Amino acid sequence: MxxxxxxxxxxxxxxxxxxxxxxxxxxxxxxxxxxxxxxxxxxxxxxxxxxxxxxxxxxxxxxxxxxxxxRKLSLKESLDSLIIAEGLVSIAARFAAQNVEKDGARERMTAALDDVVGRDPSDAPNDPNLARARDSFYGTLTALSENSQLGRAMPSVQIHLLRVQFAKIIREADLWRHEDYRKIAEAVISGDGDAAEAAVHAHFSRVIKLFTDQLAEQGADGVVA
Amino acid sequence: MxxxxxxxxxxxxxxxxxxxxxxxxxxxxxxxxxxxxxxxxxxxxxxxxxxxxxxxxxxxxxxxxxxxxxRKLSLKESLDSLIIAEGLVSIAARFAAQNVEKDGARERMTAALDDVVGRDPSDAPNDPNLARARDSFYGTLTALSENSQLGRAMPSVQIHLLRVQFAKIIREADLWRHEDYRKIAEAVISGDGDAAEAAVHAHFSRVIKLFTDQLAEQGADGVVA
DNA sequence: GCTTTCATATTGTCCTACATTATTGTACTA
DNA sequence: TAGTACAATAATGTAGGACAATATGAAAGC
Missing domain, CATH: 1.10.10.10 (Winged helix-like DNA-binding domain superfamily/Winged helix DNA-binding domain)
Structure with a gap:
């Protein structure tokens, strides 16, 4: 364009x-x-x-x-990115819910959700198509929020990087993928901003906890180069 | 360094x-x-x-x-940046409060506050020194949060740009500058993350409301080139 | 085995050149 | 006079060559 x-x-x-x-x-x-x-x-x-x-x-x-x-992210940098992502996705979800009456907003949200959950949960976590679908899910959220500056601030690539690097750590949280994303999408579609934010928080909390734990463990073990 | x-x-x-x-x-x-x-x-x-x-x-x-x-920001882009800034500064303030026991954290926060409030509220709103002091205040908040990724995501320059462009709109909110910043700093210094977040929200709400109103008004008047 | 020295590869910058494109000013036409 | 077509100008986007400064890795020496 x-x-x-x-x-x-x-x-x-x-x-x-x-x-x-x-x-x-x-x-x-x-x-x-x-x-x-x-x-x-x-x-x-x-x-x-x-x-x-x-x-x-x-x-x-x-x-x-x-x-x-x-770029190769450390555990700490990854955690930091996740914290920022939670904040920004929360904003995106809240405003997306606000705008859900417009145009084909519901359709787009539904399509984005289907793209993510229309896959076996035990898929290879780093399957490029799954990565793209995930990115597209958040991209839809961002687009629906109609905040022109969110795209710039959102650390989407960093999230991808940390998923690749720490696939093992994330795997456990990924089992909730379908449920988490569905809740976010449903809250947005129903226009409930508070619920959308809560759903985003619930999702990120899982991942953030895994990283926090891992970081504490690493700190106890002593730092690895 | x-x-x-x-x-x-x-x-x-x-x-x-x-x-x-x-x-x-x-x-x-x-x-x-x-x-x-x-x-x-x-x-x-x-x-x-x-x-x-x-x-x-x-x-x-x-x-x-x-x-x-x-870059020349539109009203909408400015509002969008402010919304993101609120979210990110909230995060910074919360974590800064968490880390306030460390090192010279309290001293740094106090110094940053003094630098901003140690000026007459009726100062020229675009005084370069005031702009730097403001930037330094948020910079300190960001630094104390110890989130390595906040600096990247924070739209600090955009905030400066919109302040320059829309000085008139912001002037009203700037009268609260001393009070708002003091509340944020005190909450951080006392280690109360929730209060810090609330103070940040209170501050940004003022500015955001001004831009929202202005945007609605402009929308009613028809768009101006 | 450890340190020093050197050869190599790569970056950071400068320069020149030129095609592509936006802008602007001019002339021409109705 | 207003408006349009067109040419002149200026600036960007890229290519390619050159070279100093520096990091990397290998060889040499202790």
């Missing part, structure tokens, strides 16, 4: 994120400018611009004179 | 934000690469990289084939 996205800079920026969701790029992976330039048939200029934007988005770690690697 | 910041890219990035706070750059202002390059004695490469990062931070609007200008 807004812009032609054929430009190298855009392509690289988008494909790196898509590639992250598809598993073509993994946390910690080193990215050299030359390699990216050759991969995307671009020169170093656009590559560097894309990397700068990716760093600002929190996708990439840019160390001076060392270059870029896909 | 972390990096030499003498590099052109860093200098440009930082100085543009500083210049925004000092009034050297104003919302809507056009920025051409050549002009920036000559101003900072750099070539176009680093300038473009800085601009890309500034766009990701929401400081600059980058239109394809048209270049950059300092």
């Amino acid at each position: 807004t812009a032609r996205t054929n430009s190298p800079r855009e392509s690289i920026f988008r494909d790196l994120i898509v590639g992250l969701y598809e598993g073509r790029y993994a946390p910690g992976q080193r990215l050299t400018e030359a390699q990216l330039a050759s991969t995307y048939n671009a020169s170093r200029g656009p590559v560097r611009e894309a990397l700068n934007r990716l760093e600002a988005a929190g996708v990439v770690d840019l160390t001076l004179q060392r270059g870029a690697c896909i | 972390t990096a030499r910041t003498n590099s052109p890219r860093e200098s440009i990035f930082r100085d543009l934000i500083v210049g925004l706070y000092e009034g050297r750059y104003a919302p809507g202002q056009r920025l051409t690469e050549a002009q920036l390059a000559s101003t900072y004695n750099a070539s176009r490469g680093p300038v473009r990289e800085a601009l890309n990062r500034l766009e990701a931070a929401g400081v600059v609007d980058l239109t394809l084939q048209r270049g950059a200008c300092i």
Whole structure:
């Protein structure tokens, strides 16, 4: 809608994120400018611009004179991101519920929910399609909230990164996925902002507790490099 | 602390934000690469990289084939930013209160408060020093919260931008500045997370109400270009 | 085994060049 | 005079080459 996205800079920026969701790029992976330039048939200029934007988005770690690697979150950073995500998704859900009478809001919410729960709970937790469906669920919530700034603040990519890195920790909470998401969606669809917020809180609390516990345990064991 | 910041890219990035706070750059202002390059004695490469990062931070609007200008927020975008800021500052305040026993936390909070309230309430609302003091107050809150991701998500620059643009609207709420900030700081210092959150909510509610009203009024009048 | 030194690779920046595109001013027409 | 077509100008987006500064890893020396 807004812009032609054929430009190298855009392509690289988008494909790196898509590639992250598809598993073509993994946390910690080193990215050299030359390699990216050759991969995307671009020169170093656009590559560097894309990397700068990716760093600002929190996708990439840019160390001076060392270059870029896909960001690798610590447990603490992950927990911090989850806390922020809870706050922002709460806002999204509350306003989405407020706007649920508009247009095809209910339909979109229902579709997004079906996309997430229309999968076996025992699916591979890092299945790219599930990741996309999850992202789309939160994306729908954000879109329905009609807050133009939520997308910028929401740490969606970080959440994806931490899911990839700490799949083991999250697995337990993922068993509630269907139930949690359904409750959120139903609250939104019924226009009940308070219930929507509560449902979001219930969902995130599970995950946050797992990370808090893990962090305490790690702290007791001593820090691992 | 972390990096030499003498590099052109860093200098440009930082100085543009500083210049925004000092009034050297104003919302809507056009920025051409050549002009920036000559101003900072750099070539176009680093300038473009800085601009890309500034766009990701929401400081600059980058239109394809048209270049950059300092972002100009609409009333709606401003309101959206305020809503997000309320959510994130609430989180910051709650956790800051939790951590208030640590180190020099109380001292830092007190100092930040003094810096804001140690000024006449009738100060020029856009006084650069006041703007910095305000930013420092929220910065302290964020720092004390010890959430490593809050800084990334917090729309601090946007808040500054909207303050500059809509100084008139905000003026009324600014009369409560001393009282509001004092309540937030006292709640944090006393370690009462709930009270801190409530104080933050009280403060933002004033501003948000002004913008909501203004937006409704503008909607009634018909849109103004 | 540990440290030092050196070779290599990569980044950060500069420069030039040029196609593409937006903007602007001008001339022409009705 | 108003409005449109068009050309001149300016700025962006990208390519490609060059080089200093620096990190990384390997070889050499103790």
